[in-house]
Amino acid sequence: MANSTHSVTLLTRPGCGLCTTALTQLRVICADFGIEPNTVDVDAAAATDPSLRAEFGDRLPVVLLDGREHSYFDVDEPRLRADLRH
Secondary structure, three states, X not given: OOOOOOXXXXXXXXXXXXXXHHXXXXXXXXXXXXXXXXXXXXXXXXXXOHHHHHHHOXXXXXXXXXOEEEEEOOOOHHHHHHHHOO
């Protein structure tokens, strides 16, 4: 299933244990679709985009699929796999 046209991004911050777990899960899931998940530190990004931290900073980690919120706190693996197939 390589060459997916989807992008997966994890919004995170340093020291976030749930974020570390989510990234590990995303790497496994995304590898099955030939995707490397991106990460964005919302605190670092706030220097140029404060709205990102304002919107998502209190409920990290957040998974974005193609730039849109897909899940937060936990990776919704069955739904993400289904959405990546399309």
